[in-house]
Every structure is written in C-alpha cells, then in structure tokens.
Amino acid sequence: MLQIAQELSIDQKQVEKFCQEILPQVSRTFAISIRFLPGNLGRSVLCGYLLCRIADTIEDDPVATVETKIRLLDCFLNCFEDPSVANAFPQSIEHLEGEAAHLLLVEHTDLVFALYRSLTEQSQQTLRHWVTEMVQGMQKFVHRYPQGIRIKTLEEYQEYCYYVAGVVGYLLTDLWYEHSPSVDFEIYHVLRQTCAAFGEGLQTVNILKDIAWDAEHENSIYVPQQSLEAHGSSQELLLSPDHLHQNHAAIKSLVELAWKDLDKAAEYLLSVPRSAIPIRLFCILPLVFAYGTLRDITKSTAMLVSGGNVKISRSEVKSLIMVGPIAAVSNGLIRWLIDQVKQQPFLWGSKPQDVG
Template sequence: MTESEKRSLLRGILKQVSRSFYLTLWVVPEKVRDQLGLAYLFCRAADTIADTDLIPPTERLKYLHLFREQFQSSRISREAIAEIQNSLVQHQGNPAERALLSHLTDGFRIFENFSRQDQDQIRKLVTTLTQGMEMDLTCFQAEASGMLRALPSERELDQYCYYVAGVVGEFWTRVIMGHFQSLQGWDEARMCKLGGHFGKGLQMTNILKDLAKDLARGRCYLSQNMLDEFKLNPQALKEPGGVVSLRPLLASLIRVTVYHLEGGWQYILAIPRREIRLRLACLWPHLFAIRTLERIYHADDLLNPQATVKITRREVYFTMILTTLLVFSNRMLTRYYEHLRRDLITRIVGE
C-alpha cells in the first residue's frame, strides 16, 4: 500500500467516522499519527460490530470475538476478516461505518508495517477495549427482551469506563513514550494511571451526554445502586419531566467526572511545553469535555433521544485559538481551566 493510499484510508475514513477525533489527529505529531489513527479505526470497527442492530446480540458477540482473535494471534486470518465483512457490511446503514468495515483488510496491512512495539500496544488496546463491547452485549439484553436495565453498581460502571476509555489513555501514553525522547523521564506507571483517569473522564462525559440515546436502545450506564440512592429507576428516566428528578444524581456524576478529568489535567501539564502538538491534542478534548458537562447539567432536553447536547462551533474554535496562544504557559492554562472548573462546580452546587 502506497503512502498516498494509506493517508486516504486513515484520513478519509477517519473524517467520515469522527470529525472530532479527526480534528485531534490533525494536530498530533506525524510520527505517531498513523498509529493513533489506525488504533482509533480498529476501536470504531469493534464498536460497529457490537452495534449492528439488525443481527442478534449472540451473532454480534461471535463476530466481536472473531475480530478480537486477530489481535491475540501472531497471524491475522484474512478468511476471518472476510467473514466479518461478508456478514456485517450489508447491514450498515451509515455509509462511514460501511466504508470502515469494507476497508478492514487494508487497515491490517498498515498494521503489519508498524514496529513490533507499536503492534503490541495496539493489540493490547483492542483486546481490552472489546471487553467493554462484550459487557454491552451481555449486560444489556433489552433488544431481545424489551427490558431496560442499568449496570449493577459503580464498580461495573468504573470497569466499563476503563475497558472502553481508560485503556486508551494508557495506550496513548505508551505509544508517545516510545516515540518521543522528551518523554523518557516520565514515570510510566504514574502517567498511565493519569492517562486512565483522563480517558474515564472523557467517557463519563459521553455517557452523560448520550444518556437518552442509550436509554432508547435499552442501555442505562448509570448504576442501579446510584439510581436507588436517588429513588430513581431506568424506566422513569424515559418519562416526561424525568430530567428534573435526575439533576441531583447528575450533579454527583459530574463531580466524579471532574475528578477523573483532574487526572487528565495533571497529565497535560506533564507534557513538556515544547511538545506543542501533543499538548494541544490533549487540551482540546479535555476542555471540550469540561464545557460539555455544563451543557449537560442545564439541558432541559437531556432525556430526549432526538436532541443532541453539545458545545457550539464558536466555543470549539474559541477554545482551539485560546489554547494555541496559551500552550507554552502552565500558569495561564491552569488559570483558564480553573475558571471553567470552578464555574461548573459553582453552578451545580448553587442549585
């Protein structure tokens, strides 16, 4: 595969599948761009397999396991990839996801050209992350039974967030440490832990933002014991006016999310100031998440599956421009972050 074809695959499909991550990848230093981009595509492919609603959960689980086996084996089976494609591509209504699965073979060709170290990191990432998709398919049987259920406890919620996002923070850490001399002084264990918190914070933001859409699919990632504590149940969240009853629990969950994002902030400040692109690639999703949390808390239509809670394009561009100007200064960045964080917490406490 030529360099031009590789770029077409990674950037073309990435732009279709996720504009937000494509934006982040654009600023990532070139020497790790392909590794991070392809890893993201593999993770999205696993997610697409798990979310193919037109086939039963048992079949999806079968193909998810088949996909995972390619990362657990020393040899990639072209026959297995073809089986996944032949069985699932036809069921994809989203053109981007159809293109993603159609190009899996090309993705594995790129993967085979990476260094052994980078391959090993991607293998570990996908093997762990697919355990989160497996939780989705085994814990939530609403599509088959018509029942809506929640995760049992905070322990399962935290485990799920680790599987699908915390491990991404660890992966990101190990990949960039392997390619940047300026990061050789990092304590790998500490930075992986902070990276894990960073990933969990981003995932918790997504869970809260997509709550209504997940409920419509029979999935409630809010734990049952937390719902019980606030005298709620998953079904009640789908009723008119449910958002008012949800707000006290929402405030508690936002505090948990901010706790994880605090780890993410320590992670960002540990990146050497001269590594501008690495800093920006972490700053943008972090600050977008903080801004989104405030939108989530105040959204009257949070539980409407037809509504989308997100920050404005103006806020996105403002954040990108401001952080580009402040990227060299830990003091100025922290002052801005503390302003956003304090404003978020104060608004929640004040109600």
C-alpha cells in the same frame, strides 16, 4: 505466498487515504487533534482510534444478536494475528445497524489492519494488547446484558468505562513512550498514574450528553439503576417528562465522577513535558471541549428529554480551537484556560479576558 499476495493486493496509498478521510466522519474532535501528531506517532494513534471505533460500532449495534456480536468481535481480534482474516473481515459483516460513517469504517476493516501492519512492531504490540483488553471487556458486557446494556451500580459503570475508555489512556501513553524522546521512563511512570482517568473522563462526558441518544438509538442505558431508584425513578422512566427532576438528581454521581476524572486528565496534560508539544496539542482540545460540555450539562436537562443532547456552541468550539494550541505551550496558560471554560462559555474576542 498467499499472505504476500494479499499484502500486495492492498495499495498503501489507498489505505492511508481511506483512514485519513474516514476519521473526521467518525470523530470530528480527534480528527482535529490527531493532525498535531507527526509521522509514525500520528499513524499509530490514527490506527488505534479507528480500531477502537470498529469494535465500538459492533458492540453498540442495537439489533444484532449477542451471538453475532461475540462472533464478530472474536473475528476482529483474530485479524491481529492473521492478515487473511483481516482481508476477509468485511465479507463477514451482516446486518449491522448504526451511523452510516461508522458502518462504512467497519466495511473497510481490512484497510485499517493494512495500516496496522505498516506500523513498527512495538506499536503493533501496543495496539494489539490494549484493543484486545477493550474488546474482551466489551464481550463481557454483551454477555451480561443480552437485551441491551443496563448498568446497575456506579462501580459497574466505572468497570465499563475502564474497558471502553480507560484502556485508551494506557494505549496512548504507551505510544508516547515509544515515539516521543521527551517522554522518558520517569515521565511515562507519572503519566500512567492518571492516563486511565484521561480516557474515562472524556467518556463519561460523552455518555452524559448523549443519555437520550444512547437509550433511543443504541438501546443502552448507562445511568446506574441504583442511582435512579435512590431518587424515585428507574431506567424505564429515564426519559419520562414526569420524572425529569428525579432523573436529573440521579445523574449527579456521574457528573461528580466526570469532574474528578477531568481534573485528573488535566494533571495528565500538565505532566506531559513542554518539549513534547505535539502530544500537548493532541490532548488539550478534547479536554477543554469536555470541560465546556460538562459545564453545560450541570445546568441542563436536555440530555434527559427524548431527542435531546448537550453541545457547546460552534462559537466556543472555534474559540477553543484558536486559543487551545497557544495555551498548550504553558502550564500556567492551560490552567487559566481550563478555569475560564469551567466558569462560562469561552468566546474569544467577545469581551476582555482576564489572563492574570
């Protein structure tokens, strides 16, 4: 009876309204993409993204103790099994720091789990499985680096990226298989070959563009110490103006990894049936944004300077938002658009574009 009373105390309209309104505050890119996904698929992806963002906000807190993070992440996982724990979760939050919108999301974890409980049983199972794997991986790294993440090797970096992003590729692909008739078992099997790279490529680009932010605001350094030492620098000197050349050389291995993963992500998109157009629309914008950002990263050192980062221009974002959904209907157009973005900023209408 208590559980029923708790469920009835949460207005489902309030739940949907909050989740839809908080999304663009915590991720503008995915807020654009998720709108292409219909009905229960869109609701499942929305819920999955917000659950991952809650876990990520707890893990990234720059001041919380290891014990606090582990306790909160354990409690977060218990929310999947017990609605009463989910409803009480906001009261268990204490002294977290971070971006205001992300903290607001954590403070309304109960509403996100109310959305979770409204999903199909299969979608709930998918989200529970992959978010649990993500959180357990986060806990492993929180334990390993109690004073803040300091990645040692490229192999360790790839392990970290699997937990925080690769699993998202699997989560999404499982949801495609459940909700899209066009994704049959054969297509599902093909997509699973590159789905981790889809998530990991986007993650590496985000890490590269925000090297300074992560070091200064989240006390996390993901550039492997091994790579920095090989080029005469260290994680302590990551933002040192006197070591800018060495640090730029040290991130080359991550840049190369990002290019490889983005190309696998492109294979992933191209493998989605053209009849599953909402999924193609969902995937294409984050992918071309990442290609454009990585293109600029290769020519910049801004992310290695205190307070700096790399972003593609608003004009390019607008151009890609306009052209990306059109290109999504054709593999040929997708390849053409990716090739254009790799070479130079894509500014539609500023000059003639060679379509073939």
